[in-house]
Amino acid sequence: MKIDQVSDSVYVAAGTNVNWALVTSDSGVTLIDAGYFGDTADVLKSVHEIGHSLDDVAAVLITHAHLDHIGAIPTLIEKVGMPVYTGEAEVPHARREYLEQITPKDMLRQLTTSAGRRWVAQTMVAVRGRMDIKIPSVISADGVDLPGGLTPIATPGHTTGHTAYFLADEGVLFSGDALVTGHPLSPCCGLQILPDVFNHDEARTRDSARLLENHAARTIVPGHGPSIQVNPESA
Ligand SMILES: [Zn+2]
Incomplete structure (x- = not known):
């Protein structure tokens, strides 16, 4: 795990081909x-590494309920009992009333390239047979005064209820998987959307990416790939 501080209050941790962020307030x-x-162990450790204890965790905000974004939540609920929020439209997905995720068949298709084989192997280790995670206690972030001063932004496409978050005070946009800067299955770097095999609705994914690209952010923290500075003139 690698942790970077990207603004006064924001730290970004890179785990198994995926990021999570910690916002202090x-x-x-x-x-x-x-x-x-x-x-999970690294998520808990990341809280300590930025100088806090688990009791300080006020909430978890989910951008979307794919397995690479919710893995440590059951343990955090057990140890801390904090609330878990996501955009209204993502709530039923996080409760697993339905599932919009890459299928086992589509994963097998990745085995034709060496990058794909490596990604599948790393993913199988990272889910460790826990593909059944759901968050029954999740609540809607819409219209809520969220801890950390974060505002949800509906960004449907990657999943129907995908939600980005904005920290206006520091100009930091948490774009989740609506706009990323890299992925083991992507050819290269820079602002981009994920390969279409990951996106539930490709057209809406593109619309949401465009919305976020034009957002008045100074820093974009994506779900995959490094954080980047944008719009330096607005800093
Ligand atoms: Zn993801």
């Missing part, structure tokens, strides 16, 4: 996403 620590199940 008077409320304590607000996590945005929570890695794979296999990243």
Whole structure:
């Protein structure tokens, strides 16, 4: 795990091909996403590494309920009992009333390239048989005064209820998987959307990426790939 501080209050941790963020405020620590199940120990460790204890975790905000973004949440609920929020439209997905995720068949198709084989192997280790994670206690982030001063932004496409978050005070946009800067299955770097095999609705994914690209952010913290500075003139 690697942790970078990207603004006064924001730290970004890179786990197994996926990021989660920690936003510090008077409320304590607000996590945005929570890695794979296999990243659980690192998610807990990341809270300590930025100088906090688990009791300081005020909430977890989920961008979307894919397994690489919710893995440590059951353990955090057990140890801390903090609330878990996501956009209204993602709530039923996080409760697993339905599932919009890459199929086992589509995963097998990745085995034709060496990058794909490596990614599948790392993913299988990271989920460690825990593909059944769901968050029954999740609540809607819409219209809520969220800890950390974060605002949800509906960004449907990657999943129907995908939600980005914005920290206006520091100009930091948490774009989740609506706009990323890299992925083991992507050819290269820079702002991009994920390969279409990951996106539930490709057209809406593109619309949401465009919306975020034009957002008045200074820093974009994506679900995959390094954080980047944008719009330096607005700093
Ligand atoms: Zn993801």
